[in-house]
Amino acid sequence: MSAPATPPPALQELKDNLRAAPRRIFETAFRSGKPTTDRTRSTFIFSNVFLHLHSVRVHRWTLRWSTSMGLGIATTAAFLLTLITGILLMFYYKPYPEAAYQSIKDIHFVVPTGRFIRNIHRWAANVMVVTVILHMARTFYTASYRRPREFNWLIGMGLLAVTLGLSFTGYLLPWDQLAYWAITIGANIAQSPREVTDAVGITGWFDPGGMQKFLLLGSDSVGPEALIRFYLLHVMILPLALMALMSVHFWRIRKDGGLARPADADQRLGNPPGPVYPVFTEAPMKTYSLAAIVRGRTPAVGKGPENTVPSMPHLFYAELGVFMLTTLVCLALALISDAPLKELANPSVPENPAKAPWYFLGLQELVSFSAFVGGIGIPLLVLAGLGLIPYLDREETGTGEWFGGPGGRYVVRQALLVGFGASLAIEAFAIRFGWIREWYLAVPQLVVTILNPGTILAAVYGLYSVWLVKRYRSTRAGALGLFTCFLCGFLVLTAIGTYFRGPNWVFYWSPGDWPRH
C-alpha cells in the first residue's frame, strides 16, 4: 500500500509557517503581549524604547489634574504638531530670498491643504510658546524645582530658550515685510552691546556686538546668507537640540522619582475612591506567594506599592487626552484664523510699525528706551535669576504644593499688586512725559543705558524681593515675589507693545486711532 498523497513534511511546515507569519511578526515586534495584567503592563513599557522614558508605575499624586495641569505634555504635543507640519512644509519651501516669498505664497494659495498645514504650523508654534511659559510657571509655583530636580529646571530653561529660538528663526522664513524688519531689528539687538562699547569708546578693538550680528547674518545686512542660516537653525539644529534636551528632561523626571509631591502626599490622598480600573479589581490571593506577583496579582490590594498605579493605562490615557485636546485647539485656531503674509520684503522701506512676534514685544517695548538693556541686559538678568532659583532656594516646606512655602498665596497676591503697579506706573510716566533724552538732549548715552524704565523696573522688583526675603526669613518668599513681579511686567509690557503701540512706536489707545495715509 502506498501512503496517501500528503504533501512532504517540509512543504507542509513551510505552509504553516507562512500562515503564521503575520501573527509572528506582530508577536516579535510587541513581545510583551496585551497589557492586561500588572506584569504585562510593566513589560509593555520597559520593553519599548520610546515608552520606557516613563516609569512603569506612577504615583497617584502625579495623576491629579492640579499637579501638572498637563502643561508639559501639551508643550510636547504642540511641538510634535509643528514637527509634522514643518516637515510637510519643507516639500515646497525654498530658502532663497524672493523664491522663499513666492513658495510661501504658493503654499498659501496654490498647494492643496497647504494653507491649512501652514496655519497649523503657525498656531502650534504659538501654542507651544504659551504652554511652555505656563509650564514653567507651574513648576515654579509648585516649588517642583527643588532637590533632586534642580538640574532638570536648568534643562527646562534650555528648552525655553530653544523654543523661543525656533519661533524667532521661523519668523524670517516667509521673507515678507514683517519677517524682514523683525529680523533686522533682532540682528541689531544682537549687535547692541555696541551701545555700551561705543559709550566707553572701546568698540574699535572689542566688539562682541558686531561679532554676534555677523555670526547670525553671515553678512552685514539681512540677505540670502542670513536666510540660509536661519533656515538651517530652524529646520535642523534647533529641532535636534530640542529633541535631545526633551529626552534628557523626561528621563530625569523618571530618575527623580516622578513629579514632585508633598512629603505627606499619601495621607492627603487617602485610599483610592472605589476600585481603580482595572488593576485593583482582581480578587486578592489568599497566599501572598511569589507566584501571585508573577501572575499579575498584587498583594497590596486597593493600594499599589507606594500608592502607585500602572502607567499603562492610567498615565498614558491621560497624556493622550491632553495630546488630543492640544491638537483640537491648534486645529480649531488654524481653521479660524490664517497665518499672516505681508508684501515681499523691501529693504528700503520699513514696515511701520515693525513688530516682532508677540512674545518679544515686551522686550521691544524696553528696547524702545535702550537697545542694550531691553535686548541683552534684562533678558540675561532674567535667565540668570531663573537659573539660580533652585540653587538659592534650598528650603523644604511647600514642595509640590501650589504657592507652597513661607508667605505663600499672600506673597503672590501682594506681588501681583507690586508687579502690575510698578510696571504700569513707569510705563504711564514714560508715555506721558517721555524719557531723559527728551528733557536733556545732550545727556551721555551711558546715563540713558543705566537709567531707563527697564532698569528702574528691574531694580524695584529686585528690592521688593530682597525685602520679602528679610521679612519672611525665606528665599522662597523672595523668589515667589520676584517671579510673580517679572510675570506681571512681562504681561504689561507685552500688552502695551502688542495693542497700544502704533506707527513710529507712538502710544495709541486703539489701532483705530492710527493715522492713515
Add this chain to the structure above:
Amino acid sequence: MTVMPGTPQSRLDPEPMPRRDLLGLASLWSAASALLFALLGAMRLPNAAIVAAPSKSFGVTLPESLPAGEAFVPPNRAVAIFRDSEGVYAVSTICTHLGCVVKPNAEGFECPCHGSRFKPDGAVAKGPAPLPLQWLKVKATNGGFQVDEGKTVPAGTRVKA
C-alpha cells in the same frame, strides 16, 4: 614595561603604568585635542573671507532743481543726499538704534520703528537712538557724484561739484 621575574616587589613601590592605562590616556587626550582643533577650525567657518553683499558704492546725478536742505533719496538706497551753498553731502538713513530706515521730513528725519528723531545734519533729536546718523563719503565725478555707503566721514564734510 614588563616586571622582571624574581624582582621582589612591595605593594608600596610605585606601580609601573599598565599598558591599558597608557592606551586609555593616549586615546582620551588625542580625542580631546582633535576635538579642540576641529572646533577652532570650525569657528572660522561662519566668517566668510568675502562677504556677499550688494555693492555699496553707487553713482547719482542730482536733479537740477533740488532745493537747499531738501533730501534726495536715490531709489533702493538707504542714503539721503543734500545740496546747500557749501556743497553736497550724504547722510546714511540707517537708524543708529536698531537699523530701520529713517524717513526725511521737514525737521530732519524720523524713524518708524521706535520713534527716534534726527536733525537735518543727523544729530539725535529724540531717543532711543544712541548716536547721530552717519555721514558718508561723497566724490564728485564729471556730471554727478559717487557715494560710498561703506565709508563714513566726519559730520560736516561737504564736496563741491
